[in-house]
Amino acid sequence: MTVDVEEYFQVEAFANQVSVSSWGSFKSRLEGQIDILLEVFEHHDVKATFFTLGWVAKSCPNVIKKIVNQGHELASHGFMHQHITRQSQEEFRQDIQSAKKILEDVSGSAVLGFRAPCFSIRHDNDWAHEEIALAGYHYSSSSYPINHDLYGVPNAPSTPYRLGNGLLEIPVTTCKLMGKTLPAGGGGYFRLLPYAFFKFLLNKSLLSGGPANFYTHPWEFDPEQPRLPGDFKSQFRHNVNQKHAANKLRRLCNDFSWGTMQECYLGGDEYPLFDTWLKAANAKSTN
Numbered sequence: 001m002t003v004d005v006e007e008y009f010q011v012e013a014f015a016n017q018v019s020v021s022s023w024g025s026f027k028s029r030l031e032g033q034i035d036i037l038l039e040v041f042e043h044h045d046v047k048a049t050f051f052t053l054g055w056v057a058k059s060c061p062n063v064i065k066k067i068v069n070q071g072h073e074l075a076s077h078g079f080m081h082q083h084i085t086r087q088s089q090e091e092f093r094q095d096i097q098s099a100k101k102i103l104e105d106v107s108g109s110a111v112l113g114f115r116a117p118c119f120s121i122r123h124d125n126d127w128a129h130e131e132i133a134l135a136g137y138h139y140s141s142s143s144y145p146i147n148h149d150l151y152g153v154p155n156a157p158s159t160p161y162r163l164g165n166g167l168l169e170i171p172v173t174t175c176k177l178m179g180k181t182l183p184a185g186g187g188g189y190f191r192l193l194p195y196a197f198f199k200f201l202l203n204k205s206l207l208s209g210g211p212a213n214f215y216t217h218p219w220e221f222d223p224e225q226p227r228l229p230g231d232f233k234s235q236f237r238h239n240v241n242q243k244h245a246a247n248k249l250r251r252l253c254n255d256f257s258w259g260t261m262q263e264c265y266l267g268g269d270e271y272p273l274f275d276t277w278l279k280a281a282n283a284k285s286t287n
């Protein structure tokens with residue numbers, strides 16, 4: 001169970017309309033949103049991994065303390081939520097190193113995991129996984145092996161694998177149905193699809209070997225958040241079914257057992273090895 005912790009005004013869908021320099025003018029809604037998630041997880045005895053922005057650790061340190069005080073794992077979502085394809089190698093290095101440092105300073109605990117904003121590690125930025133390992137992270141959950149207009153590396157493996165530099169990459173869960181690879185790992189699809197169908201996809205993905213890697217965001221549980229300017233597609237993806245998201249999450253927590261990334265994946269299992277990210281990213285096309 002994973003949560004990508006960012007403010008509603010920091011999402012990629014509105015990045016063209018909401019500049020980084022304007023973030024300070026928005027009122028934070030994060031604490032109330034996190035409280036909803038923490039209450040659901042506590043009620044269902046679920047421990048989760050919270051991939052959190054360094055920016056959040058700086059602006060809302062009390063949110064970090066709430067997360068770790070309830071026994072959840074704190075991990076990194078970078079500092080400034082910038083798409084990797086818009087960063088130089090040097091900018092990316094500084095971003096993920098400073099995020100790790102502030103998250104560890106504020107929480108007092110080691111941060112082992114990293115998730116790239118918008119799963120933005122693509123075929124053409126092989127240096128990203130090198131930098132993630134060099135920054136001291138043990139695992140990454142930055143690839144989504146599907147076809148999508150904003151992200152996705154469709155030919156990457158759909159189950160965890162280790163890279164030559166020792167980093168473990170843990171893909172978001174997908175499901176094969178009638179020859180197509182469908183997203184089964186959460187996000188907007190979880191709000192959009194009827195719960196019974198999402199549960200069917202998740203169960204089907206578990207048949208080919210678990211655990212499942214599910215992700216959500218705090219802003220998905222806040223139908224009262226201010227509307228941001230954007231095109232219809234972005235508005236729809238961001239806002240659809242937020243009103244019912246908490247109830248769906250309760251059902252998901254009730255119907256499956258969930259743990260942190262460390263609990264589920266770092267227990268000494270052996271994973272397939274790829275020398276480089278490029279080889280992993282093309283794994284299915286060379287099979």
Ligand SMILES: [Zn+2]
Binds near residue numbers: 117
């Ligand atoms: Zn994000």
